[in-house]
Amino acid sequence: MSASPTPAQTVGPYLSIGLTWDEGPLVVPADAPGAVWLRGEIRDGHGEVVKDALVETWQAGPGGEFHPAGFRGFGRCPTDDDGRYAIRTLKPGTIEAQAPHIEVTVFARGLLHRLMTRVYFADEPAANEADPVLAAVPAGRRATLVAEKSEDGYRFDITLQGPDETVFFAV
Known part of the structure; x- marks a missing residue:
């Protein structure tokens, strides 16, 4: 019996086999009103970029509704x-007293399970202040969940380990 990991024991680097598709990162068409890019990079605990990770997003539409016409609500890149x-997506609206947010899952080499976080x-400072999930995160760690405005949307970097580790949720 071998003690070395097998593909069934890790979520990567097999992500490109059947999990990606050309339209995966394009939640909305380029000409969709309010279309924005959510961009970022993934780094490991040593600050090195992770070249073989996969990011999935799920979210509500701009009015807080799920599955509005012309909006898939799910992205994979x-x-x-x-x-x-x-x-490329739309900024979500408020949902049931929660601030606008996007659910994010990260799959990467060496992980036995996906990592779940939020953007x-x-x-949205007032909505963030009132959000019950964000309020449950220690104040000094909340910034790891906040995307900054950029030229064409928002930037959200993810750090998998270490002192700047992004907050991940056990769900």
């Missing part, structure tokens, strides 16, 4: 050789 991902938006 592998990281490139520089550890970057990019998903909140820096330009």
Whole structure:
């Protein structure tokens, strides 16, 4: 019996086999009103980029509704050789007293299970302050869940381990 990991024991680096598709990062068409890019990079505990990760997003539409016409609400993007991902989507609305947010899952080499986190938006300070999930995160760690405004959308970097580790949720 071998003690070395098998493909069934890790979620990567087999992500490109059947899990990606060309339209995966394109939750909405380029001409969709309010379309924005959610971009970032994934780094490991040593600060090195993770070239073979996969980011999935799920979210509500701009009015807080699920599955509005022309909006898939689900995105999937592998990281490139520089550890970057990019998903074109719409900024979500408020859902049941929760601040606008996007649910994120990260799959990567060496992980036995996916990692779950959330993206909140820096330009929603009042909603973020009132969000019950964000409020449950220690104040000093909340910034790891907040995407900053960028030229064409938002930037959300993910750190898998270490002192700057992104907050991940056990669900």
